[in-house]
Amino acid sequence: MVIGGGSVVNFFSSMKNHIHPKALPNVHRIQYASPGVMELSAIIEVTGDIKELVVSICASLTSISTTYYVIHKQYISRQMAQKKMAQLDNEEDKNFVRDSVIELHEKLNLSPRQVMSLTKISKGDQLVELKMLMAMYRRAKPIADLQMENKARL
Numbered sequence: 001m002v003i004g005g006g007s008v009v010n011f012f013s014s015m016k017n018h019i020h021p022k023a024l025p026n027v028h029r030i031q032y033a034s035p036g037v038m039e040l041s042a043i044i045e046v047t048g049d050i051k052e053l054v055v056s057i058c059a060s061l062t063s064i065s066t067t068y069y070v071i072h073k074q075y076i077s078r079q080m081a082q083k084k085m086a087q088l089d090n091e092e093d094k095n096f097v098r099d100s101v102i103e104l105h106e107k108l109n110l111s112p113r114q115v116m117s118l119t120k121i122s123k124g125d126q127l128v129e130l131k132m133l134m135a136m137y138r139r140a141k142p143i144a145d146l147q148m149e150n151k152a153r154l
Contacts, residue, residue: 026041050143052109057144067104108137118133
């Protein structure tokens with residue numbers, strides 16, 4: 001599976017197919033009146049992982065945002081969107097990917113279990129893993145922004 005562009009969205013959508021329907025998050029309550037509220041119920045381990053990711057982003061928002069921006073800019077300039085690790089032309093690009101993956105693991109405060117899961121899902125392709133990490137950040141950042149504005153509570 002090549003992950004890039006629209007396929008990153010497809011990655012998250014297709015993950016739903018690998019989750020038992022009883023394990024998917026459920027809308028527990030919606031309140032439309034201001035202030036609006038939506039309560040979700042989900043498996044504690046999953047929500048814990050999401051909460052840890054959001055808290056990590058909130059704790060060092062500027063640092064993580066800067067790191068993401070620098071990595072993403074290089075990722076685009078090196079034209080890596082439609083490639084896998086084996087297709088990279090030079091050692092400099094390979095080192096960039098490896099270093100970026102490690103840096104995002106650290107900045108997002110991922111546990112060894114989470115890192116192993118990402119490696120397994122990406123089938124050991126660090127460029128695919130980098131794409132997944134960047135996608136995780138892009139999806140967690142708006143939640144972190146809402147959390148910082150006290151519009152979300154995890």
